Amino acid sequence: MSRHLEATTRTIWLRFVLDDFGEMQSEATPLFCDNMSAISMAKNPVFHQRTRHINRRYHFIREALQEGVINMQFCRSEEQLADIFTKALSKDRFKYLRSKLGVKPVSSLGEAVENEATY
Structure with missing residues (x-):
């Protein structure tokens, strides 16, 4: 409580x-x-x-x-999004909750990250 x-x-x-x-x-x-x-x-x-x-x-x-x-x-x-901020999670659970938050992994951003790093 x-x-x-x-x-x-x-x-x-x-x-x-x-x-x-x-x-x-x-x-x-x-x-x-x-x-x-x-x-x-x-x-x-x-x-x-x-x-x-x-x-x-x-x-x-x-x-x-x-x-x-x-x-x-x-x-x-299983759907508690706050767990990503408060608990140690397995890789699969982390990826699942990250996707529910709408956060994309850096690798999926591709050129956007590379171009941003050159500025």
């Missing part, structure tokens, strides 16, 4: 910065999560016996959901 807390905090901060630049976000920012239990706890305000250990400071995630600041969405672990 602490990852979600940090993601929510950073989302709120980034929305604030964008607003300062005149780029008001009209829709909730999607937060992709691979944990259905975390999504359920954040969306359901009912107190559960198993969740009583969660500190009250985590409840601001629920408030951010209710206010339309964030929208927690399920994303399979």
Whole structure:
């Protein structure tokens, strides 16, 4: 749950910065999560016996959901794009996530890279 807390905090901060630049976000920012239990706890305000250990400071995630600041969405672990920035990956997994981000390998850029290096 602490990852979600940090993601929510950073989302709120980034929305604030964008607003300062005149780029008001009209829709909730999607937060992709691979944990259905975390999504359920954040969306359901009912107190559960198993969740009583969660500190009250985590409840601001629920408030951010209710206010339309964030929208927690399920994303399979295999599709988590953030893994490319946070984990050691196999070569195949790295290439797959890199392609999902739209980043091309240097070798596929061909002459563009060679011409750029001569300037």
